[in-house]
Amino acid sequence: MNKWIRAFLGLGIFSSLVSAQKPPADSILTWRDCIAIANEKNPDLASARLEVDASQSAYAETKNGLYPQLILDHGYRVPGNTSNGSNWQTRALANVKLWDKSETANEKTAGTLISQAQANQSQTASLLRYNLRKAFAQLLFIQKTSEVSRRITAMREEEAQLVALRYNAGRESKGNMLRAKAQLLEAQADLAQSLRQRRIQQQNLNRQMGQDAFIPFLIKDSLSLPSPAALPADEKPLVDNRPDIAQQQAVVRTAEASLDAARGNYWPTLTAGYTQFLDGYTALQNSWNVVLTYPLFGKGPTSARYAMRTAQTKLEKTKQDLRSARAQALVDVETAWSEFASACDQAKVQAALLEAARQRNEEANVRYNSGLLTYDNWEIIASDRISLERQTIQAQLNVIVAEASWQRALGKPLAE
Numbered sequence: 001m002n003k004w005i006r007a008f009l010g011l012g013i014f015s016s017l018v019s020a021q022k023p024p025a026d027s028i029l030t031w032r033d034c035i036a037i038a039n040e041k042n043p044d045l046a047s048a049r050l051e052v053d054a055s056q057s058a059y060a061e062t063k064n065g066l067y068p069q070l071i072l073d074h075g076y077r078v079p080g081n082t083s084n085g086s087n088w089q090t091r092a093l094a095n096v097k098l099w100d101k102s103e104t105a106n107e108k109t110a111g112t113l114i115s116q117a118q119a120n121q122s123q124t125a126s127l128l129r130y131n132l133r134k135a136f137a138q139l140l141f142i143q144k145t146s147e148v149s150r151r152i153t154a155m156r157e158e159e160a161q162l163v164a165l166r167y168n169a170g171r172e173s174k175g176n177m178l179r180a181k182a183q184l185l186e187a188q189a190d191l192a193q194s195l196r197q198r199r200i201q202q203q204n205l206n207r208q209m210g211q212d213a214f215i216p217f218l219i220k221d222s223l224s225l226p227s228p229a230a231l232p233a234d235e236k237p238l239v240d241n242r243p244d245i246a247q248q249q250a251v252v253r254t255a256e257a258s259l260d261a262a263r264g265n266y267w268p269t270l271t272a273g274y275t276q277f278l279d280g281y282t283a284l285q286n287s288w289n290v291v292l293t294y295p296l297f298g299k300g301p302t303s304a305r306y307a308m309r310t311a312q313t314k315l316e317k318t319k320q321d322l323r324s325a326r327a328q329a330l331v332d333v334e335t336a337w338s339e340f341a342s343a344c345d346q347a348k349v350q351a352a353l354l355e356a357a358r359q360r361n362e363e364a365n366v367r368y369n370s371g372l373l374t375y376d377n378w379e380i381i382a383s384d385r386i387s388l389e390r391q392t393i394q395a396q397l398n399v400i401v402a403e404a405s406w407q408r409a410l411g412k413p414l415a416e
Helices: 003-019 031-041 043-066 101-168 174-209 236-240 243-266 301-369 375-409
Strands: 069-076 088-099 269-279 283-293
Touching: 031 043, 031 101, 031 174, 043 101, 101 174, 101 243, 101 375, 174 375, 236 301, 243 301, 301 375
Parallel strands: none
Antiparallel strands: 069 088, 088 269, 269 283
């Protein structure tokens, strides 16, 4: 048997082994499956939810400053004597703050921190959706690439066998035969690489879903290409729905509450109290008191003046930060929409070019087999088709990633 034919048969066996390395088909996830798992297990999203819970607890804690206080104590005084000869005293004290602007401002500040935490949770969910969709698309791209690589390998194998037969018949040069052999090796290497890359992308998607252990699986998607809707004339509503804008608005409200708290130092505190105590074991006494407190130094007017100036400056800063965030959000929306539209257009172009390349390749095969086309021209047409096969898959991936960027620019939550 000719040594070149034996070599090609060996390559064919290698190709068959590579093609047989298919992933198990028992674990198949859809996009909705990935969302459900990430919503339950992603640690970043879980952390954001815990932050909301903590802020709600902190808000409930600040309310205690305005609740009535009830104190029970029992003590022994040393030295000293009471009128009945006993040093024991038991007391019950009840106090309530009738007016304390600082406590009211603290409660308001804690409420704004809940809004910040909720906006941060929405922003985390929106970013998670983007990262999850991107990882999903990349794994899908690798799966599609593996399918394309298998087709390319099969095509190169047929070409190599055809060129080898023509070489043995004295109708093709040795250099062209060696080139066909090398191109088959290249196709097999690309296929093997795509299979290795698949595990990396599976690991990435596992991480986004919050899986602690690696789980091999395939994903199922039709890979239908969406088209962006036209931008509205007024883009401000799109910006207002973004979680980063909502978070910055909450920061402004927190600064306003801090300014209100600083003003509280100008106001007195009014407290009413009732005390009932047992002096010794027989003398039950009680008393009422109303206390108006106004510090003159240390937390008084001198401190309030500088505290208000600091709070006012921080409030103005947060308002300017909000303006900047809105302006940047408008740029992000415009950019994401433009890139999404461009990716869709490019995908359509690549699909049309691939259709033409496939047709040209089929025609070239017929002409080469008939001896009407040289190897060099035939190879150029075949290589063009192979290149466009990969470019078309990449263009489809770009559309999915661009769509994910567009949805992130709109602040789309994870569950939608």
